Amino acid sequence: MKSSASNTYFLQGNEACVEAAVIAGCRFFAGYPISPANEIAERMSTLLPKVDGIFMQMEDELASINAIMGASWAGKKTMTATSGPGFSLMQETIGWAFMTETPCVIVDVQRVGPGTGQATKCAQGDVMQSRWGTHGDYSAIALSPNSVQEMFELTIRAFNLAEKYRTPVILLTDETIAHLREQVTIPPLENIRIINRKKPEAEDKAFFGLEEVAPMPAIGEGFNVAVTASTHDEYGVRFTADPSVHTRIVRNINDKIRNHADDIADVESYNIDNCQVGIVSYGCTSRAVHEAVEEAERKGIETGYVRLKTVWPFPEKAVKRLAQAAKKLIVPEMNLGQIFYEVKRAACSAEVIPINKIGGGELIAPEEILAEIERGNP
Amino acid sequence: MMVEAFSPRKYMRDLKFPFCPGCGLFSVSDAFLRAVHELGYKDLSKFVFCSGIGCSSWVPSPYYIGDSLHTLHGRSIPVATSVKLVRPDLNVVVFGGDGDIVGIGLGHFIHAARRNADVLVIMTNNMIYGMTGGQVAPTTPLRTKTTTTPYGSFEHPIDAARLAAAAGAAYSARWTTAHPNDLRKSIKKAIQTKGFGFIEAVSQCPTAYGRRAGFKDIGEMLKWFKESAIAVEQSKKMSEKELEKRIVVGEFVQRSRPTLVETVYAMIEEAKAGAKQN
Known part of the structure; x- marks a missing residue:
């Protein structure tokens, strides 16, 4: 993986996703076993510790996605991977991530639903769930790879978009691509563009809902940041009944995606x-x-x-x-x-x-x- | 050496707590900040606060001058767990209510104790869902009238402090708001304990609990706490029947076993050493 030359591998989609995530800078993964996404957690558990990353298998999908929220605010690039049923469990927190502008990548390896459906069989039934799964007004980003090579490329892009727009990004893949084995070329690392979140200047105090993407401090850096998914102003102070604050903040958080749809849509x-x-x-x-x-x-x-x-x-x-x-x-x-x-x-x-x-x-x-x-x- | 006098304002933003007059959360916050003060922390820069949804979750967010993550209902513990894993140098403290921690978030509570995750959970137990108007909680004593148990509650309450101890916590204690000094001392001890620390502060909610449960005022509720409190040691000699209406207070466990931070970082070092060999 650590190479200055292009290298060609024979990988499964889920494996290519992990390789890309680590190259993109993912250093915290939390997940819960679910078919057909398991290879992602398994490979993560092997690779992350070697690069000082943290892998956690949590007690459920709720804990998994919430763990990556905490790690993201502690300054790490974070990811979880799941399938339809787990993705449903994560929806409330995806809303939290959107409202608090927490960058993270959520891989949904689609399988047959609804309900338990057919756990090991391919489907594309989560397209609308990835767009409208949580409640309230939000603008989702979801990427859909169609090859193992693209699983690699779009995983990198998912992290870059998450960091650039300070928002959760869904890698909406499916059982076929996730389990497919194909040739993958990993370019020299210096040729892979990696985007990192914008950090605040020492005097900055406004970290939420700005017209352009707000700088994101990490906890423990002295910014005394108050993070809440209740309606809040630019400084993180709650306004749980004020329509003007809600409209301003929620419009801005949506517009930072909508106004850049041409940059995102590919x-x-x-x-x-x-x-x-x-x-x-x-x-x-x-x-x-x-x-x-x-x-x-x-x-x-x-x-x-x-x-x-x-x-x-x-x-x-x-x-x-x-x-x-x-x-x-x-x-x-x-x-x-x-x-x-x-x-x-x-x-x-x-x-x-x-x-x-x-x-x-x-x-x-x-x-x-x-x-x-x-x-x-x- | 002069010891600086305690002032909660030193640690708090210039905002007023939104709690009802007589709320027990004033006492819980006071006990926590006094503990922090007595441990010599001049500010909260070495702390991170995680909370969920409910009145008690508002204690740190945004009132404390420090970093706070106000998470979803029941989900503060997994957030706190990961924050601590990434930043083992910081004290990670969860403020939550009984509904948050042992209702909707019970699974995370047990697993955090099992993992010995290095976080301190301060659970204010007002025995009711206060913020939503007084619905029965998993902590509500049997036969209590609430907005959803108009004929009296018909389920047995959960014993959170004992559960934490059984699940593997490094420290677990229960006090009530009528025991402010014990509460403060236990919080101090829990901050200094490595691993999962749990403090249950049984607390009065005059608005949503006391009113319907038949208490005339806050004084009556505190009197109830004082009179029904019984020390852990003493409770061991009593029958289940005798303990039915009592609040067992004191320390339920204090032990040392490898914490999650220790085991995770040891594993990382091993993995890295293995990678070098290959």
Whole structure:
């Protein structure tokens, strides 16, 4: 791992995530056993102590996510990893993190739900949970890798976004990508851009809800910082009934994400301005799209796609552009329709067709996407 | 050598506590700050405060001049545990209520004691959910009238101080607000003890508890604490029936065993040494 040259490895998605987290500077991990995320905690427990990091297996997901809150305020870059049921348990604290502007990375390796569902099988059912899982007004950031290489890259990016915007970031992956084994190239460490949170100057006193991202002191540095997820002013003093303080602070915390949606939202796109049919996909499902598009083009159908590397904030501009060219958009998802409605909202007059598959973990096949591309395109 | 006189204002922001007149939290805060003063801390820069949700969680946040993490309901202990792991040089103190610590947060409480996490938990036990208006708590004595037990509570209360001791705490003591000196001395001892320290301060809530439970004023509640208090040693000679309406006070455990900070950092050193060998 410690190398100034590019190195190539054969890794599982969950393992690549851990390698990236450690390179990004993660030095505190707390988690609770859950399939299909366990390899992350297991590898973390091996790697972190070697770099003076702390690994804790906590008593439940509530303790896990709250432990990473404390460690983040103590000055560490922190992460937890879980799956749908654990992610649900963490939602209240994700709201705390958002309101207190606590940087951290939460990996959600999606499995089949609702309820216990199918614990070891792949799904994409947590898209809306990653956006609206906690109560109140907030703006989520969620990234969706579609390869082991991208698991590495987006984990680094998740930490960078968390630090840059002082906010929780969800790495929304799935059982297929997490357990997939592929070749991964880790570039020379000096070529990997690492962002660290902005620290306050000695005379700073305002650490919350500023128009731009506020500097973040650590506890024990002499700033006497009062951290609370109750409505608070810029100095951390509670105002639990004042509408103007609440509006000012909560708007600012949301706007620091919303106003930078173009910086955060990232897509891979292909042929989006000249296609008859467009496909919007993300995560494991997008892996079938390439083959379907190649086949469609061989058959003379101009096809393009937008692949969401960032699911939230929703890359609206790219999808709109695709919708302007294509008369039909296809949205394959391993759920009963979640990103579909976002695409529909952005697509205006274009026809939007969902392809949904749930349960058992079997992926949507290229042929199923191709059949939908061909329908109405003789 | 002149000893500087105690003044709570030295440690507190220029803000007024929001508690009801006669609230026991004034006494608990006073006992804590006096303990800090007597240990020679001129300010709270060597302390970090973690609290959850409930009246008692507001004691440090934002009233104490120091770092405070006001966390979610029941979640102060895991936050405190990680803060201490990252900053073993700081005293990490949790302020919480009975609902926070042994209601919604009970799992974390037991595990922190089991791990011997190096934090001090000061639990003000007012035997009621005070902030939300007086609902029955896991600490409410049997047959007490509350807003959700209009016919009297029908569950047995939890014995938090004994539970902490059984789960592995390094120090556990219970006093009441009618025992301010003992409370202060125990807090001092707990701050100096390595590992998981637990202080249960049985406290009056005249607004949400006393009023419905039939106490005319605060004096009556303090009298109740004084009269029903019985020392740990003495209680050992009494039957369960005899102890039914008593509050057992004193120290339940004081012991030394490896703390979480010690075991985690020892493991890190071993892992690093192993990595060098390879």
